[in-house]
Amino acid sequence: MPFAGCFHCGEPLGQSGYAAREPLRVRVQGTDVSVCCPGCRAAVQLIGELGLDDFYRFRTVVSPKPADTACAWSAYDDPALLQTFTRDGPQGRNVVLMIDGMTCAACSWLVSRSLQHLAGVRHVSVNTATGRAQIGWDSTTIKLSELLGVIASLGYKPQIATADNEAARGQNERRGLLKRLAVAGLGMMQVMMFAVAMYAGDMQGMETDVRAYLRIVSLLVATPVMLYGGWPYFAGAARALVKRTITMDVPVTLGLMLAYSASVFNTWRHAGEVYFDSVTMFIFFLTVARYVEMVARHQSTQVSDSLGRMLPATAHRLSAGGPGAAVTDIVVSQIVVGDRLLVRSGEVVPADGVLTKSSTELDESMLTGESVPVERSVGDRVTGGTINVGAPVQMCVTAAGAGTVLASIVALLTRAQSERPRITRAGDRFSSRFLARVLIGAVLVCAFWSIVEPGRAFDATLAVLVVACPCAFSLATLVAVASANAALARRGVLVASPDAIEGLAKATRVVFDKTGTLTDGVVAISRCNPLGASSAAECLQIAAALEVGSEHPIARAFTDPEVGREGLQAHDVQVVVGGGVAGIVNDKRYKIGTRAFANGAASPPSALADEIDDAAVFLSSDDGDLATFALADEPRPESARTVAALRGQGLGIEILSGDSIVAVRRLARYCCISTFAARRSPAQKLERVRSLTSQGEFVAMVGDGINDAPVLGGAGVSIAMSRGSALTLASADLILIGDSLNALPEAFSLARRATRVIRQNLVWAAGYNLTAMPLAAMGWVPPWAAAIGMSMSSIVVVLNSLRLIRSGLPRPARPGAAPLPLSFSPAMPAPALRNPAP
């Protein structure tokens, strides 16, 4: 499937934003395609060499971008270490890998095929839903590091599933549930056939021994369904009773027990009615709902895993000693507190610690969501998962593994995920209250008939109990929520918190963060203001020549890794951390960087003052100032479309940003948003959301950075971008996977439909029970009609809920598929901006 932008990763080509440069080309299946960087080109070439080009025809999402920095996979070949996370099996050595970025079936196919192509690999099994791969290989023919290297060069990030049996646990749960589903399903079909025969017999007459025979057979079939299929509910009810709480399992178990034991009793006494069909069908529906819920849950565990995957796979340990200390590559799990580690430029900090040597700049977007790096010097604390974008540094580890900030965030999210939906809990309370009343009613009915006509007491009481079985109630919210979760997951929205669907449906106003949410968070040059005699193009060329050697994220805005120079070369380049770059181009000395660094005391022309935001970059020569570059991150291609669609649904839209007013106003104009606020601290953001709430609005907050985390917590419902900071993900109700806003409008409308369906279900279930129960109490409902009515009410509820999954086909995510005018590129100057004359 073709994507706009890079053929492999879909990122825009020639990110640098100025002169349209020649992109990298690579040949795939006889046609030339463009890629954005050497990493992507290598990945495309590798896939071509393996003969797996078909991957590009079948994939439904763009591929992840291969990492720039090489990882020292050979650290994994240490035999002692291998013993800890691999085991011997019939297929050679076995290992379980978590593979980050493997999100579609085509990705899994690619990973599995490219591994199978390697000599020595005997067995590969990949699970897309959990993002895990099981590999068996011959350790004498091929090393583990080579396997990991191949996966990494395709753009995916492999990580050893160390010491966690989650993969095995997930697989066992899935297998167990599938078996229960089969037993319940097949059993239900059989019992149903016998039930139809008996209903027919009730109308046309049937010999008593045939009826007795059919009942006994039904009993035989229903018993394994009851015991094996129903076991999870009984166990759940027992757990709940031990903890002195009422969960949905309690009324479910009670209903099942009553209907089943009454049926067994009636079979034994050859009188009355049996309800084996209802029992088996109920268990089957509950198991289906549970299966759907499990699939959604496994998908969202993948997200919490990927937080853990933000740590690098390997680290460089320095042996104790002087300046010539030896560097050993170790696996990140071998780090212990007190280790001295070397973190090279461009690498991810592998653990929490304190800098011991030299200062650097760290990209802490993992924690803060802000892409501008911060400076850290000796003695400062650094957090595992942040990226060293400056000079190589040494650190002393203060916390590793489970003690790190990152691990605590992951733990937080895992706990948040284990909670059950509030709407389902509301259903629990409702049905247990209802059930209590039914039990009282049944006792009264029994007492009444025992006095009036003792012969009818048992049948009438049983009819009351069966009619009132809370099946439809318990299924009403459970199946609807499970269907909505599945439908949302298909559209790229993961439900991470209990109240998400209810909250989405109630939302009246959507508040967006700017950086990383409405924009893509990648810094680009929004305009160049020449100040001297040189033209803008010349200034950009000089800047590119200076910045080409720098790893700084802002430098990337000026240069493409390969095509950066365009004839100009810089010599004597000096990088000053926290300042900028100085160097000689065309025998002339230039400086580029912050205002203080580049032009010292000289102040910029006052006309520029309000145009300059925090992220301005200055270029100067020895003769004076040459230009300023305004930096901004580009809006996502889908931002304007998403905002328009949300407004079309009657939602109010607003931007709350910590950025400068210039940048926010420009974005608001681009997205046609009239309400916006700039320079807001997290506390001010939260205050704004609170005041909106007190005005009666129900606020949905969309954000990505840690500065958004308190707002996300304070908003009615919160949505995070999947590339946002870990804490943000942990405090969000929903997570947009695929780093795109495309699915947002549909998520809102789907949630509204889901609550409508839940309401319909509850009204139906309550209506049915309220109509049927008085009739049953009067003894007017023949037990077979009670059984059919009970089954039908459940079926109606299930079918009604399943409409949610079937409504609307999922669209493949196609970033940038619809071309939108990007007024951010200087090639197409935004008319709204003033153009100050130099």
Next chain:
Amino acid sequence: MSLVSVLIPVTMLLVGFGLWAFFWAVRTGQFDDLDIPAWEILVDEQSDAAAADAAAAAADPENPA
């Protein structure tokens, strides 16, 4: 009656066999990956010559359009 009393046990046997087969399939991992095999049959197996061509072409990035 006599026919039914024979046929129902036969059905039970068949159901039992079906369940056993399903359990076997689950145990041997037939249901562990439901994504890849579904569309893998759509992918054409490339001949060695075609694969070599593709590899040669991919190895030459400067190839003009």
